[in-house]
Amino acid sequence: MWQENITLDMPYDFDYLIFRLDMDDLNYVNIEERRVCVPLRINQEKHVVKVTAIGSTEHPEFIIEGEHTSRKKELLAMIADIFAWEQDLVVVQDFFEKTDLAGLFQAYSATPLIREFDPFSNLVKTIIHQQLNMAFAQVLTSRFVMKYGEQLDGIWFYPTPETVATIPYQELQELQFSKKKAEYLIDTAKQIVANELDLTSFHDKSDEEVMRQLINIRGIGAWTAQNWLMFSLGRQDLFPSSDIGIQNALKLYLGLAKKPTAIELEEWNQSWKPYRSYAAMTLWRSIEEP
Numbered sequence: 001m002w003q004e005n006i007t008l009d010m011p012y013d014f015d016y017l018i019f020r021l022d023m024d025d026l027n028y029v030n031i032e033e034r035r036v037c038v039p040l041r042i043n044q045e046k047h048v049v050k051v052t053a054i055g056s057t058e059h060p061e062f063i064i065e066g067e068h069t070s071r072k073k074e075l076l077a078m079i080a081d082i083f084a085w086e087q088d089l090v091v092v093q094d095f096f097e098k099t100d101l102a103g104l105f106q107a108y109s110a111t112p113l114i115r116e117f118d119p120f121s122n123l124v125k126t127i128i129h130q131q132l133n134m135a136f137a138q139v140l141t142s143r144f145v146m147k148y149g150e151q152l153d154g155i156w157f158y159p160t161p162e163t164v165a166t167i168p169y170q171e172l173q174e175l176q177f178s179k180k181k182a183e184y185l186i187d188t189a190k191q192i193v194a195n196e197l198d199l200t201s202f203h204d205k206s207d208e209e210v211m212r213q214l215i216n217i218r219g220i221g222a223w224t225a226q227n228w229l230m231f232s233l234g235r236q237d238l239f240p241s242s243d244i245g246i247q248n249a250l251k252l253y254l255g256l257a258k259k260p261t262a263i264e265l266e267e268w269n270q271s272w273k274p275y276r277s278y279a280a281m282t283l284w285r286s287i288e289e290p
Contacts, residue, residue: 001065001066001067001069002065002066002067002068002069002072003063003064003065004063004064004065004072004076005061005062005063005064006061006062006063006064006080006085007055007059007060007061007062008060008061008085010060010088010089010090010110011057011058011060011089011090011093011109011110012057012060012085012089012110012112013057013109013110013111013112014034014053014057014060014062015034015053015057016108016111016285016289017036017083017112017114018031018034018035018036018053019031019288019289020285020288021036023288024138024141025138025142026141026142026145026156028154028155028156033052034052034053034054035050035051035052035053036050036051037049037050037051037153037155038050038051038079038082038117039117039118039152039155039156039157040075040078040079040117040118041118041157041160042071042074042075045068045071046150046152046157047066047067047068047071047075047152048066048067048152048153048155049064049065049066049075049078049079050063050064050065050066051063051064051079051083052065057110064076064079081115081234082114082115082116082117083112083114083115084112084113084114084115084234087112087113087234087236089110089111089112092275092278093105093109093110095275096272096275096278096279096282099271099272100271101253101272101279101282103253104253104282104283104286105282107286108282108285108286108289111278111281111282111285112281113230113234113236113277113278113281114231114234115231115232115233115234116231116232118158119199119200119228119232119233120158120160120161120189120192120199121158122228122231122232123188123199123224123228123232124141124144124158124164124185125141125158126224126227126228126231127181127184127185127188127219127220127224128140128141128144128177128181128185129141130221130223130224139176140175140176140177143175143176144159144172144175144177145158145159147175148163148164148167161189161192161193162189162193163189164185164186164189165186165189165190165192165193167186169182169183169186170182172185172186180219181219183218183219184218184219184220185219187218187219188217188219188220191217197213197217199232202233203233207229207235207237207238210225210229210233211225211226211229214228222240222242223240223242223243226238226239226240227240230277230280230281235277236274236275236276236277236278237273237274237275237276237277238276238277238280239265239269239272239276239277239279239280240280241262241263241265241266241269242262243280244259245283245284245287246265246280246283246284247259247260247261247262247265248287249283249284249286249287250265250268250283252286252287253283253286
């Protein structure tokens with residue numbers, strides 16, 4: 001068993017993060033204790049790392065706990081990447097104070113852009129969620145993971161590409177997946193297993209290069225690719241203009257009679273470069289929090 005204390009020198013709203021993570025039934029979150037248990041894989045090994053907030057938004061401090069001391073350094077680095085502790089939210093806040101989103105960022109400050117726990121599981125979840133309402137997408141995702149995934153200490157791990165590639169299409173249809181969505185998931189996993197698609201190679205590529213490669217995969221469009229870039233690689237300048245949640249959030253924030261179109265948003269969001277992902281994240285937050 002190992003433990004490490006981490007202190008950040010910038011405001012960071014961890015309480016919003018655990019609120020957001022708690023919306024996913026597959027995540028283990030304890031809001032009262034301000035703790036989340038993170039499932040991580042190193043090669044074939046499964047690890048669960050506990051992240052507990054003991055500081056405030058203005059003075060963030062965390063206790064990180066894990067089981068295997070030999071993997072402490074690697075697991076700490078993975079946690080730091082996932083929770084994006086290297087980002088400078090003060091710079092982001094100062095930038096948006098000079099834009100038409102100043103009021104939004106004053107109301108919802110210190111909103112970090114964190115990554116999903118695993119790039120492949122994030123791609124799976126994003127494919128499942130595309131063109132579905134949130135509630136049914138969550139039901140499908142839970143059915144999928146509980147049937148094909150694994151647990152460690154009560155924490156769910158998504159199935160690996162090797163597992164997904166062997167699933168018959170019909171089995172997913174029996175879980176109420178559409179025929180096409182079943183094919184998208186399984187065929188994408190097959191490409192990864194066959195080394196035709198290497199998600200790890202995208203770290204060194206530009207947003208445009210990754211977008212081009214991902215949208216050439218059957219079943220992956222711009223919305224899926226943009227969300228994957230934001231929440232798997234932590235890219236800071238993506239804005240999914242076709243996202244209905246973002247459109248509704250801007251409608252409320254700007255007091256519009258109707259939600260803006262994707263074309264209108266593509267024009268508006270140019271002034272939010274190079275931090276458009278933070279604009280998207282903060283807009284989502286504005287309609288998620290009670």
